[in-house]
Amino acid sequence: MNFNKEDIFKRLKEYMEIEGVSRYEDNVAKAIIKNTNSKNLNYEYDNFGSLIVTKKDHNNGPKIMISAHMDEVGYAVLDILDNGQIKVAAIGGIWPTVVVGTKAKLIASSGKEFYGIFGHTSIHIMEREKISKAMTTKDLFVDFGFKDKKEAEEQGIEPGDRILMHGETFRLYNSDLVVGKSMDNRAGVTVLDFIINSLKDEKLPNRPYFVGTVQEEVGTRGAKTSVSYINPDIAIALDTTSSHDTDGAIKGRQKLGDGVAIRVQDGGTMMDPKLVDYIYKLAKEKNIKVYKFLAQGGGTDAAELQYGKGGVATLTISIPQRYLHSPLGVCHLEDLKNVTELLIEFLKNMNEKEYNKIQYK
Ligand SMILES: [Zn+2]
Known part of the structure; x- marks a missing residue:
């Protein structure tokens, strides 16, 4: 064959x-x-x-x-913070460090989709003692640009809504190596x-x-x-x-x-x-x-x-x-x-x- x-x-x-x-x-x-x-x-x-x-x-x-x-693997909405950012629970085993700074996609129970970023505190403004420590899922949040909790709720965001990693498909120099x-x-x-x-x-x-x-x-x-x-x-x-x-x-x-x-x-x-x-x-x-x-x-x-x-x-x-x-x-x-x-x-x-x-x- x-x-x-x-x-x-x-x-x-x-x-x-x-x-x-x-x-x-x-x-x-x-x-x-x-x-x-x-x-x-x-x-x-x-x-x-x-x-x-x-x-x-x-x-x-x-x-x-x-x-x-x-x-x-992915994430689910755990809680919506007062500033509109979203705390998550992991679905499956994810080392949170690998998603920081990457694109996130939320699918609300209504089917409505939102794009955001797996957030992090920039090293420039991080508390010194945290810099050398590995982050955990507790430190992770997702920023979809909502100005506050009320706006996120108005958009239909609810606990349990799923959040996916977002990666584009492409091929490396050796074209048999596929990325996605x-x-x-x-x-x-x-x-x-x-x-x-x-x-x-x-x-x-x-x-x-x-x-x-x-x-x-x-x-x-x-x-x-x-x-x-x-x-x-x-x-x-x-x-x-x-x-x-x-x-x-x-x-x-x-x-x-x-x-x-x-x-x-x-x-x-x-x-x-x-x-x-x-x-x-x-x-x-x-x-x-x-x-x-x-x-x-x-x-x-x-x-x-x-x-x-x-x-x-x-x-x-x-x-x-x-x-x-x-x-x-x-x-x-x-x-x-x-x-x-x-x-x-x-x-x-x-x-x-x-x-x-x-x-x-
Ligand atoms: Zn597998």
């Missing part, structure tokens, strides 16, 4: 530019439906909003769930889209469930509800991971452009060793660049997927990304291409016989 990187870029750009902070993933789900639309597919949601795409002509082989979370907002995890969503489109008309020796999960960033909650709904035999979480190829990062294997990163373990999951072995060998056999790594921070949907009924053979396939959980992330198009190719091979090859070899007996 030969994927055109320009096609991948276009689709990735489309997904990154959608706003989908946790609990508001709907537009990402709708875009997946629009982009994969086929009479051969069924689309349904679980009660949390995770999108489940299945093939109408499925076989009776193992049930394989491939999940990519659709949500992105919510790369975590629209890179995974893009790969999911390409897998569905490549396999929707193919006969497979298994029953795939392609799932766009919700609320991963606030504690893998959508994975929990969707895995209990599907009861898969095998589950694969598809997500970005921190790339260690930037100055000052602790030593780690993950690097942009090095191929498929198979996550062997992290704080929440020890992947199924037989499944790791199977997919690793499959990649080698198909000449797809691949390596294994241990994640030194962060987790994925796999942490919940593994607890499906009776326990599920679980795997995480990672796409390395620079500047995770900041307004701009960077991924390598070649990595997205390699991950797409490997998961397609996996779904073409994982049958009852291979699944029997993985099972405990």
Whole structure:
């Protein structure tokens, strides 16, 4: 299968530019439906909003769930100050230092949109003892230009309104390096889209469930509800991971452009060793660049997927990304291409016989 990187870029750009902070993933789900639309597919949601795409002509082989979370990190309005500026609560893990001085976008419950700036006290006018201290979310505010609390309220701003980071999509000097907002995890969503489109008309020796999960960033909650709904035999979480190829990062294997990163373990999951072995060998056999790594921070949907009924053979396939959980992330198009190719091979090859070899007996 030969994927055109320009096609991948276009689709990735489309997904990154959608706003989908946790609990508001709907537009990402709708875009997946629009982009994969086929009479051969069924689309349904679980009660949390995770999108489940299945093939109408499925076989009776193992049930394989491939999940990519659709949500992105962001903020919610906590309080409106008398001066009209807005205090926030983080949705997902964000180190507030990375958003200071960047563009913010507020979407009110009425749907009305406002642009502002993640505010900060300029170093010139900061109290001396604060200068050397790391800031926390408590120190953060957002300035939309309201002259006072009354004006903000008149404009319909309310606690709980979501505030998003705002980052434009562009390409770096090496044009395979793509920059954009919510790369975590629209890179995974893009790969999911390409897998569905490549396999929707193919006969497979298994029953795939392609799932766009919700609320991963606030504690893998959508994975929990969707895995209990599907009861898969095998589950694969598809997500970005921190790339260690930037100055000052602790030593780690993950690097942009090095191929498929198979996550062997992290704080929440020890992947199924037989499944790791199977997919690793499959990649080698198909000449797809691949390596294994241990994640030194962060987790994925796999942490919940593994607890499906009776326990599920679980795997995480990672796409390395620079500047995770900041307004701009960077991924390598070649990595997205390699991950797409490997998961397609996996779904073409994982049958009852291979699944029997993985099972405990
Ligand atoms: Zn993620």
